[in-house]
Amino acid sequence: MIGRARRERRIDGPPLAPRSFDLTVLTMLMVLAVHAPHLPGWLGIGLGAVLSLRWWQRRRAPGKAPVWLKLPLVALLTLAIVTTYGTVFGRAPGAALAVGLLVLKLLETESPRDARVGIAFACFALMAALLFDQGLVATLGVALGLLPVLAALRSLEPAQRPLPLPRQLLPGLTLLAVSLPLTLFAFAVVPRLSSPLWGAPQADQTRTGLSSEMSPGGMTELLIDDSPAMRVTFDGPLPPRDRLYFRAFVMWNYDGTSWHASSSRSPTIETLQGRDRADYTITLLPTGRRVLPALDAPVQAPGGARMRAERVLVHDKPVDDTLHYRLVSALHYRLGDTLGREAALALQLPSGFNPRTLALGRAWRARYGDDTMAIVRAALDLFHDGGFSYTLAPPPLGRDAMDDFLFSTRQGFCEHYASAFTVLMRAAGVPARVVTGYQGGFWNRLGNYLLVRQSDAHAWSEVWVVDRGWVRVDPTAAVRPERVSLGAAATGGDGRPWYEDAWLQGLRNRWDIVNRWWDKGVVGFDALRQRGLLTPFGVSQTDNRTLAWLLVAGGLLFGTAGLAWAMSRRSRLDPAVVSLRQLERKLARAGVARRRGEGPQHYLRRAARALPGHRDALLALMEQYLQLRYAVDEPAGESLRSFRRKVRDFRAAGVVQ
């Protein structure tokens, strides 16, 4: 009686079983974990504390938290978010508020209904975490968060076999695995929106990456950032390492401390005469900027982008999502034909800065005259032999930064060298400009692509040489040639933490192939790629109409397969019985149906009487059936086969009245 009373109470709803509550807490914990990277630290810790206190409290004595505790907590949460972010709207404050309310909802979760509502919104919160990071690891983390979700929903059903907690998570994994084919199909054919229905969220966090401004020492953070910047797949072989310069920004203006990217505003794009064409595709990870890095020197702008005068590619809108673009570049080229109005821009120097540097430049001009290449060589020799060294932790520079660098500290990295070199050239009357971008990268042999990291960011110079146009000069190479031949990772030397150990680095390089696959196959699967979905089947442009049809057809197909599985029943009938059923159907058509509860012997005798034409055949079949079923434990294969054959060949004429 007591047992039944308890069971019935569980069916009606309240209270929530301890195991279900544990799983719900686990779900909330997962939500908190996937949101932890972008929540303020105190909020994450606070919510974690609330969660564990609630768990502990309910374990001791089930019951809702009192209202005098809940309301102040909600008010406190809202207040804290408003003071931190200034608003409750927007992506980050919205997510913080949602996660906070979800955790606080647990304070009053006492019935299965409450738990269901909480778990459903936990799904939403899990998805919201992907708005911040849609990388492979983050997505896997979120998918992992679905396991407690499914287990918690399962545990809310009454009367199930008691299982230990880890085994309760397993069925969810099986369910997800079984659902994977349908998932992938739906993912591939759900028509993507060509334009958003409402405003896409502004990227409100700062991304590390190249900026349109360069001052010596400004890139330090970037150069130790190992996150991928872009991946490049070449149609042909990998170009030689000393050609792997990806230009992003060209900087003309120098104000004494930093360089600024500004177009020369020249209406005509600098001419390009090139050879050694390279065809390649770049997968650019979100930068939040409009510039598209391109291998020196791009021939044409890709769709959705235009080319500035300095052969810099600019996208129509900021790159907030992974972007693919195809390019053609000339590896050996002559850039620019004549120098017009830009000459003044390329020689401009702020007055009153770096007197010693300017004097050195003028001295070279006096010595070498119009031999531009000799001046360039003099500068490179200075860097090579003048006691300069390459370091990512250079000493700070004063007001006359270039003087300090050239004549006292003599330590720095690409920015220092490019900047100093360009100032020297301008002082010597040689038109020059600074170019920033990426240089080198890691060649992933397994995936046949070039991985360019943020740490491959680089700065170099271009000088105007009469009859040769803009010529690239990389002064850093004079100091540290391996920066160009081996890449940034080989040159750091000092100040790199232990975890950037060589073999770890190798491991990360290999791991990157998975990331690349993810970025390319999943994150980058946009409307454009979807249109090419059916290309292997001869349909070059898959429009939304086709996709909708495909979705319906595939849905039906999957539905049919699923139903077939759901309705399948393993037949455990004896084959002899199956054959007898077949015979029964034939006889029923002839007018002799088996009655309820009638034994096979009686039935076949009756059939033999009703169908005199088949009398002997039916009696023989009856004998054989009885032998098969009742005489031996395992029916002999030959006898069974002959019985089945006879039943199959049996043709009954109509019943004789």
Next chain:
Amino acid sequence: MRAALARLQQWAERRLPALTRYRRAEPLPIELHRRRIYIVPTGFGLGFGVLLLVMLVGALNYTNNAALLLTCLLGAASMTSMLLTFRALDGLTLASVRAGEALAGQPLELHLSFTAERARESIRVDVTGQSEAFHLDAGGEADLAFRLATARRGWLALPRMRVWSTWPLGLFRAWSWIYPEQSALVWPQPEAEGPPPQRPDSEAAERQLHRGEDLAALRDYRAGDPPRHVAWKASARHEGLLVKDFEQPRAHEEWRLDWRELGALDHEARIARLARWIGEAHAQRRRYGLWLPSQEIAVDSGSDHYARCMSALAVLP
């Protein structure tokens, strides 16, 4: 609103029997199969669907493919769970129904026995407002007990029962009606009070003789008698020990209960009186016989005899 719904259900049952109930009462065993299992989303399932839709639109709007993939995964898992909900009921068999014994007006114990080849979880059965849940191991058997209200004697048809499940995620609800072609016999309710049965005078005299014996019975001590039972005062005036005899069997006379002797009462009152007498006789462990227009039951005693007599009364027209 409620009345309209009830009318709608009545209409549906009349016009579309296959939708609301599976035809009519059927013999056991009843196996659930695809033609009689219905499935709809639960309220929670509908809400979850709306949530998935919101997630889908959000993921598409923000061109966030990871979120889209996750939404598709949840949606596909929900669809798979629908198949699992169906499979929770498919192949489940109501193997036997066992009804207990009850007097009219008292609850009747009803035992349902379910079997299945595959293991089952969280199957629920509703019978006249009562709900029970059970799980089954592969090839196992589950026994559920319900209590049916009874009003009058005679055959009580078993009610239509609903077997349902929202396993595994509570997003879908599959159900099936089962209506076993079986009845339970409800015994007549005995009258509250009335005269004892008439008996021959000789028997009455015999009863007189026996009265008062309880106190007087003393007998010689036999080995094994408990010392508590020794009548010490009486033994002092006697050669041997005397023992108070409590175990003396009470000699009950046999009752011959006869339908014909109750001619003064109406039909149901006769049945109620006979039921009371049979109940009393059974409680007193008396031997009794019963004569009814339909049959005659010889003098006997015991539970089987009682059940036979009560059943005979129950099925009287």
